[in-house]
Amino acid sequence: xxxxxVIFSALLVFLFGCKGKEEQNVSSALFEKDxxxxxxxxxxxxxxxxxxTDSTSYTIILNIMDGLTRFGKDMKPEPNLAERWEIxxxxxxxxxxxxxxxxxxxxxxxxxxxxxxxxxxLLNPKTGASxxxxxxxIEGAEEYNxxxxxxxxxxxxxxxxxxxxxxxxKRPASYFLSLLTFMSTFPMxxxxxxxxxxxxxxxxxxxxxxAFKLSTWRHHEKILLSxxxxxxxxxxxxxxxxxxxxxxxxxxLALYEDGELDFLDGRNIPTLEVPRLRLSPEFxxxxxxxxxYIGFNVKKPPFxxxxxxxAFSAAIDRSRLxxxxxxxxxxxTSWIPxxxxxxxxxxxxxxxxxxxxxxxxxxxYKDRDRFPRVVxxxxxxxxxxxxxxxxxxxxxxxxxxxxxxxxxxWKIYLSTLDTDPPPVFHAGWGADFPDPHNFMSMFECKSxxxxxxxxxxxxxxxxxxxxxxxxxxxxxxxxxxAQRILTETDVPIAPTLISIQQSMVKPYVVGLDxxxxxxxxFNKVSFIKGLLR
Numbered sequence: 001x002x003x004x005x006v007i008f009s010a011l012l013v014f015l016f017g018c019k020g021k022e023e024q025n026v027s028s029a030l031f032e033k034d035x036x037x038x039x040x041x042x043x044x045x046x047x048x049x050x051x052x053t054d055s056t057s058y059t060i061i062l063n064i065m066d067g068l069t070r071f072g073k074d075m076k077p078e079p080n081l082a083e084r085w086e087i088x089x090x091x092x093x094x095x096x097x098x099x100x101x102x103x104x105x106x107x108x109x110x111x112x113x114x115x116x117x118x119x120x121x122l123l124n125p126k127t128g129a130s131x132x133x134x135x136x137x138i139e140g141a142e143e144y145n146x147x148x149x150x151x152x153x154x155x156x157x158x159x160x161x162x163x164x165x166x167x168x169x170k171r172p173a174s175y176f177l178s179l180l181t182f183m184s185t186f187p188m189x190x191x192x193x194x195x196x197x198x199x200x201x202x203x204x205x206x207x208x209x210x211a212f213k214l215s216t217w218r219h220h221e222k223i224l225l226s227x228x229x230x231x232x233x234x235x236x237x238x239x240x241x242x243x244x245x246x247x248x249x250x251x252x253l254a255l256y257e258d259g260e261l262d263f264l265d266g267r268n269i270p271t272l273e274v275p276r277l278r279l280s281p282e283f284x285x286x287x288x289x290x291x292x293y294i295g296f297n298v299k300k301p302p303f304x305x306x307x308x309x310x311a312f313s314a315a316i317d318r319s320r321l322x323x324x325x326x327x328x329x330x331x332x333t334s335w336i337p338x339x340x341x342x343x344x345x346x347x348x349x350x351x352x353x354x355x356x357x358x359x360x361x362x363x364x365y366k367d368r369d370r371f372p373r374v375v376x377x378x379x380x381x382x383x384x385x386x387x388x389x390x391x392x393x394x395x396x397x398x399x400x401x402x403x404x405x406x407x408x409x410w411k412i413y414l415s416t417l418d419t420d421p422p423p424v425f426h427a428g429w430g431a432d433f434p435d436p437h438n439f440m441s442m443f444e445c446k447s448x449x450x451x452x453x454x455x456x457x458x459x460x461x462x463x464x465x466x467x468x469x470x471x472x473x474x475x476x477x478x479x480x481x482a483q484r485i486l487t488e489t490d491v492p493i494a495p496t497l498i499s500i501q502q503s504m505v506k507p508y509v510v511g512l513d514x515x516x517x518x519x520x521x522f523n524k525v526s527f528i529k530g531l532l533r
Contacts, residue, residue, distance in 0.1 A: 033527050034239040036509070038263045039252045041381060042410040043220045043245055047201040049183040050122045053130050053449065054414060055430060055518070061183045063225060063241070063522045064208040066233070068096055068115070068165075068180040071517070075434050077177040080233075081110065081187070082165075091172030096165040102232045104207045110187060112159035118188035120144075120152045130418070130448035131184040133441070134432075137176060137467075139168040142446065171468050178433035211236050211523035220245055225522065237511075237526040247381070247409075253504075262509050266328055266502040267382035274326035274502065282504050285327075286514030289431035290499035291337045291439065292329065294391070298492050299453045300423040302372050306490055307363035312424070313349040313487075313494035314356035315398040316391065321497055324390055325383045329497030335439055335483055337498045339516060341472060342436040342479035348487040348495060353398040360399055368400040377416065378426035380407040387496075388426060421451040428499070431517055436479055437467050443486060443493070454492035459485045 044057040052061060069077040079085075082096040102110040119138075122129045123145045136142040139156030143149035156168030169176065179185060189207050196205040203214045211231045216224035225241040244261075246252050252268035255261045269277065277283045294312065296303040303309055318331035330338060333348020365371045378388045385407065392403050403424075408416060417425065429449075432438050440463045441447060445455035462482040469475045487495060501514045511524035 033508075033529075035242050036238055036240070036263070036522060036525055037242045037244070037261050038265075039246050039255070039261055039268050040223070040243045041245065041247050041252075041267050044223075045411045045414055047206070047214070047217075049186050050118065050127055050129050050131075050188070052183060054410070056410070058183055059520055060214075060223065060225070060243070061186070062210075062519065063212045064206075064210040064214055064228075065183065065186045066102075066210050067182065067186050069177050070181050071178075071519070075517070077181060080181075082180075085177075092169045094167045094169070094176070095160075096167065098163040098165065099232065100163060102209060103230050104189065104209050105213050105228060105230070106207045107230075108189075108207075109162075110209060111162045112165040113162075114187035114189060115165050115185075116157050116159045117190040118186060119157050120155060121188065121193070122184055123155060124152070129184070133444070133447050133449075134179060134182070134184055136446065137169050137171065137173045139170050146446075172470075173467060174470065175433060175435040175437050175467070178435060182432040211521075212241060215240075231523075234523055236523040238522070241522050249382070256504055262506045263512055264504040266499075269502055269504065271324070271326050271328070271383045271386055274328075277504065280504070282507060284501075284503045284505055284514055286501045287330070287339060287516060288499045288501050288514075288518050289337050289340055289434055289516045290428060290518065291332065291335060291495055292387075292426070292428040292497045292499060293335070294494040294496060295421070295425050295427050295452050296492055296494075297421045297423050297425075297451070297453055298490075302363070302365070302374070303423045305363045307359045308365075309491040309494070310349060310488075311356045311359035311363065311399060312395065313491055314352045314359065315394055316494060316496060317351045317394055318496055319351075320394075321387055321390055324386050325497075326502075328383060328500050328502050330500060332495050332498045333487060335486055335493065335495050336436045336479060337431075337439070340431070340434060340436055340439075342440075342476050342483070344476075344480055344483065347480065347483045349491065356398055357400075360401070371401050373404070374401065374424060375404045375406050375422060376424050376426070377406050377408065377413070377422045379410050379413040381410055384426055391426075417451045421453065425451070427451065430499075434517065436475070437463070440466070440479060440482060440486075452492035454490060456485060456490055459490075 040056050044060055045054055046052050046057055047061060049061050066081050068080060068082040070080040072078040081099055083099040085094055085096045087094050098112055119135060121127055123132050123135055123141050125145055125147055132145045140154040144152060144155050158166045160166050192207050193200045199205055203217050206214055211228055212225040213228045215226040223243040227236045227239045249268050249270040253270060256264050296309045298304055322329050322331050334344050336342040378384050388405050392405055395401050395403050442449050444460045444463055459482055462478050466475045466478040501518060503514060505512050508528045510526045
């Protein structure tokens with residue numbers, strides 16, 4: 001790297017010495033920068049925000065679209081596409097007044113019917129949206145989504161006029177305005193979706209209204225976002241965002257250190273390099289509202305027996321997992337993450353090999369040779385391979401059970417969990433909004449994101465009761481009872497680690513500060529020009 005700089009410097013001296021002032025200005029322009037270069041790792045499964053469920057897709061959609069609300073500095077929802085709203089005294093009716101002067105990238109103005117169409121499309125059972133349950137607080141939404149009611153007009157969403165949207169709720173929901181920051185509630189153009197079908201998200205077809213627009217999507221290679229010149233809000237300070245798709249952390253780090261990338265998130269940092277990188281001022285860390293867990297498909301043996309599930313949870317040394325991934329996670333047995341209402345480190349099954357062996361014997365497997373063949377599925381991203389191999393060793397050492405490992409490319413892995421979840425798998429959940437309901441509702445019977453196939457009606461009752469409770473202390477108590485069912489009694493999941501975001505950011509990049517929701521907003525990014533030289 002040093003030799004390369006010396007040669008380049010000598011070349012500049014030669015150029016400046018042999019050319020006039022005009023040539024010097026041309027050479028100085030070499031240092032001008034208008035493109036942020038990052039690695040998103042894998043191909044986004046979809047940019048259809050009715051269908052997207054993963055963080056890769058969300059990062060892109062969040063920057064090409066907007067919602068009715070957005071998070072302010074204190075993570076409280078504030079006006080965005082809705083400039084104001086009125087909530088009825090009973091908390092069950094909300095009137096949103098849309099901001100005027102907001103235009104889609106094809107020049108058409110945003111209308112209230114774009115929200116009505118998007119939300120009802122999300123709820124339409126033919127769409128098959130995993131996040132449909134997130135709108136079940138709306139009157140008639142669950143009935144329409146589950147096929148009990150076929151008329152979408154019965155759903156409590158209505159465009160009163162071009163700039164007024166009416167929403168009727170079944171019950172007060174304190175988190176509802178926060179939910180509207182999330183991608184599944186973003187508006188959508190019916191004419192575009194129906195004209196292009198499955199290809200409506202391709203760059204030549206898609207219409208958006210965010211700070212950036214989708215310019216190029218070379219599948220499995222690169223995505224290019226460009227500044228939206230007609231964006232209604234704060235204009236981006238950079239012109240482009242180039243996103244490569246490199247699934248190899250070692251080569252991603254090499255690109256960063258060679259100056260080819262400006263930012264790396266934790267998925268692109270090799271675990272063994274963390275001790276060295278931690279010494280750099282470019283290395284950043286931040287706790288996240290993200291919890292990793294081992295999921296059990298309770299419909300598939302041997303994990304249809306809760307004793308087996310408890311045994312596998314008790315055989316996990318979570319502190320050792322945190323050590324192996326160089327501090328990228330905090331050990332946890334609580335499903336609600338640290339820093340969020342309802343977090344309780346005392347909840348959950350602790351590491352206890354003796355108890356683990358007792359449970360698996362009680363389940364009928366005193367003779368471990370009789371234990372069925374088990375395949376553990378995990379996505380081939382970041383440091384999860386290290387975690388998977390450690391779990392394999394722990395379950396062998398503490399339970400006497402052989403577990404085979406299988407990894408899949410990110411998009412295929414997500415499809416597998418959606419269509420036919422394996423008996424045991426690694427997964428994670430990052431907060432869509434900073435409220436415990438976002439974590440707890442995920443494992444309700446009706447949740448499209450519940451890949452465990454578990455259903456406990458008492459658990460559902462508690463989660464719904466907590467959602468309506470305004471007293472924080474009462475909510476904590478209710479969530480405590482629900483979490484014990486989830487992580488101690490029925491155990492469809494075994495929480496393992498709360499994520500710590502580790503990243504590398506070039507010193508000339510401003511505005512990529514980590515936050516608990518891991519929201520990356522490119523319109524906040526700027527470059528310190530003096531440091532580019």
